[in-house]
Amino acid sequence: MKRVGVRKGATVMQDIDCVCACREKLPIEEKRRVFAKFYALGSHESQNAYLFACTEFTHTQEFPNGRQRRHFQYKLRPSIGTVMVCQKFFLGLHGIRRSRLRKKVGSATLK
Numbered sequence: 001m002k003r004v005g006v007r008k009g010a011t012v013m014q015d016i017d018c019v020c021a022c023r024e025k026l027p028i029e030e031k032r033r034v035f036a037k038f039y040a041l042g043s044h045e046s047q048n049a050y051l052f053a054c055t056e057f058t059h060t061q062e063f064p065n066g067r068q069r070r071h072f073q074y075k076l077r078p079s080i081g082t083v084m085v086c087q088k089f090f091l092g093l094h095g096i097r098r099s100r101l102r103k104k105v106g107s108a109t110l111k
């Protein structure tokens with residue numbers, strides 16, 4: 001059986017062990033579900049729309065030198081309810097790169 005949009009061996013789910021312990025927030029079967037759902041979307045357009053919907057702006061941090069940095073949180077919606085995770089974990093869970101999130105979701109300030 002062939003699945004659209006999934007290149008075999010190209011993408012794997014990573015259960016990232018981040019400092020904020022996001023991996024503890026949802027059980028492994030929910031993580032797999034989130035990952036599978038993302039790839040079941042098929043097209044890049046649908047995936048990007050999904051990524052955009054998951055991204056939530058939280059606050060702007062201002063540095064003494066006047067520079068600003070925008071902070072984001074990422075919403076996962078497994079069957080257990082909405083779970084907020086950090087960017088690092090979010091990227092790992094979906095097996096995507098930060099550059100993709102930056103480019104496709106259109107926020108050049110994502111760091």
Ligand SMILES: [Zn+2]
Nearest residue numbers: 018020022086
């Ligand atoms: Zn985290």
